[in-house]
Amino acid sequence: MNEEAITEVIRRRTSCRSYEKSPAPPEVRTQLADFCATQTRGPLGTQARFLLISATEEDRTALKGLGTYGFIRNPTAFILGAVKQGPYNLEDFGYLLETIVLQATALGLGTCWLGGSFTRSSFAHALALQTEELLPAVIATGLPAESPRLVDRLIRSGAGSDRRLPWERLFFNNDFNTPLTLTETGAYAEALELLRLGPSASNRQPWRVLKTAGAWHFFLHHNPNYRKQMKLVTAIDLQRVDIGIAMSHLALTATALRLRGAWQTQPFPAPPDPDTEYIISWVEQM
Numbered sequence: 001m002n003e004e005a006i007t008e009v010i011r012r013r014t015s016c017r018s019y020e021k022s023p024a025p026p027e028v029r030t031q032l033a034d035f036c037a038t039q040t041r042g043p044l045g046t047q048a049r050f051l052l053i054s055a056t057e058e059d060r061t062a063l064k065g066l067g068t069y070g071f072i073r074n075p076t077a078f079i080l081g082a083v084k085q086g087p088y089n090l091e092d093f094g095y096l097l098e099t100i101v102l103q104a105t106a107l108g109l110g111t112c113w114l115g116g117s118f119t120r121s122s123f124a125h126a127l128a129l130q131t132e133e134l135l136p137a138v139i140a141t142g143l144p145a146e147s148p149r150l151v152d153r154l155i156r157s158g159a160g161s162d163r164r165l166p167w168e169r170l171f172f173n174n175d176f177n178t179p180l181t182l183t184e185t186g187a188y189a190e191a192l193e194l195l196r197l198g199p200s201a202s203n204r205q206p207w208r209v210l211k212t213a214g215a216w217h218f219f220l221h222h223n224p225n226y227r228k229q230m231k232l233v234t235a236i237d238l239q240r241v242d243i244g245i246a247m248s249h250l251a252l253t254a255t256a257l258r259l260r261g262a263w264q265t266q267p268f269p270a271p272p273d274p275d276t277e278y279i280i281s282w283v284e285q286m
């Protein structure tokens with residue numbers, strides 16, 4: 001991906017739920033399919049595989065029964081992906097698939113994340129999903145419709161898509177009682193802002209980031225009611241996928257801005273409450 005443009009690509013991406021009936025030109029599909037094939041290992045070590053498929057009528061109708069929300073009109077393709085069970089597998093999945101979403105956005109395509117119980121769906125069949133693999137989410141994609149439907153705007157406002165949590169609810173300095181101010185953020189201001197614009201399941205934005213000297217600690221703030229609701233639909237914790245998405249926005253932006261760092265498990269300050277769980281840290285490197 002063109003690293004200089006990544007910040008603009010992240011800003012431009014929003015979920016697209018109405019597509020043109022005609023598929024993307026073959027060269028665009030080939031570029032995206034080739035990019036999917038390169039995303040085989042997450043930053044936390046999970047092996048993964050991703051596949052671009054053309055949408056069939058069966059896929060379109062299947063979506064309704066699979067625990068996704070928000071009707072998608074005329075998706076012409078889907079991006080499918082699989083990971084095995086393992087520590088950080090859902091974070092790695094989110095990271096890699098969001099990287100693909102941003103590539104699709106850079107190629108002029110619309111995208112929408114769809115989380116659901118896909119493990120026994122036509123998608124699983126198309127991907128030849130193995131018994132030890134999970135298919136936690138799929139991406140609907142295609143050429144964005146020129147005029148989105150009224151219902152798209154209703155889904156956006158229903159999911160609160162345009163409402164992002166303010167900085168002081170997401171980013172903290174040394175302890176969870178002290179919000180991080182812009183001046184203390186330094187070179188990472190842009191990376192955190194672009195993390196904040198990331199997509200998340202039902203726009204819950206479960207990411208919390210705590211800064212200590214030279215490290216950015218990522219926590220997952222579970223919404224207990226949401227976790228219960230999701231467990232009814234899918235056994236998969238989509239909020240861990242959301243954390244992977246946030247990690248990708250931070251790391252891709254940092255790389256574009258020439259800020260070096262690596263993902264590590266670190267000793268970390270205690271979480272503020274039992275619903276908040278430490279996941280991983282981005283450790284700055286000189």
Ligand SMILES: Cc1cc2nc3c(=O)[nH]c(=O)nc-3n(C[C@H](O)[C@H](O)[C@H](O)COP(=O)(O)O)c2cc1C
Pocket residue numbers: 013014015016017067068069070071112113114115116137155159160161162197198199200201202203238241242245
């Ligand atoms: C893991 C995950 C699952 C999602 N599932 C759905 C879904 O089933 N249906 C849908 O319409 N949108 C879904 N979304 C999209 C979110 O609603 C959307 O990202 C959020 O409202 C923010 O809006 P934006 O993507 O336009 O910035 C999902 C997003 C993520 C990250």
